[in-house]
Amino acid sequence: MSGIYFTILDVSGSLGSIIIYILMNQRDEKKRSLKVLQDYLLALQQAPPLELLDKLDSWKPDLVDMFDRMVTMAEVWSSVRSQAIQFRVHIEGGLDAATNMRFKNEVKLARAVCAPMKEGLHRYMEGLDLYWK
Structure with a gap:
C-alpha cells in the first residue's frame, strides 16, 4: 500500500x-x-531631439509679419475699390468718359499704381499653387 x-x-x-x-x-x-x-x-x-525641436520652431509662422502684410493688403484693396467705384461713375456717364481726358489720365495712373500689386498677387497665387500641390 x-x-x-x-x-x-x-x-x-x-x-x-x-x-x-x-x-x-x-x-x-x-x-x-x-x-x-x-x-x-x-x-x-x-524629450524629443534638439534638431527636431529646431525644425518645429522654424515652421512656426511669424504672425506679426503676416498681420502687417494683411493690413497693407487691406489698405491697397480699399484704395483699388474706391478707384473702381470712381471709374464706374465715369463709365456710367456714357461716351463722355471716352472723351474725358481727366478720366483717361486717372485710368493710366491707376494701371501704373496697380501693376506692382497685380504682379505681387500673381506671385502669391503661384506660391499657393506650389504649397497645395
Whole structure:
C-alpha cells in the first residue's frame, strides 16, 4: 500500500512541477511584456531631439509679419475699390468718359499704381499653387 501511496505522490509531484513550470513561464512572459511596455513608456517621456525641436520652431509662422502684410493688403484693396467705384461713375456717364481726358489720365495712373500689386498677387497665387500641390 505504501508503494501505491508513493507512486501517487510521485505522479502528483511531477504534475505539480509541470504546473509550477507553466506558471513560472507565464510569469516570465508577463515580466518581459511589462519590461517592453515600460521601455516604450520611458521613450515617450523623453524629450524629443534638439534638431527636431529646431525644425518645429522654424515652421512656426511669424504672425506679426503676416498681420502687417494683411493690413497693407487691406489698405491697397480699399484704395483699388474706391478707384473702381470712381471709374464706374465715369463709365456710367456714357461716351463722355471716352472723351474725358481727366478720366483717361486717372485710368493710366491707376494701371501704373496697380501693376506692382497685380504682379505681387500673381506671385502669391503661384506660391499657393506650389504649397497645395
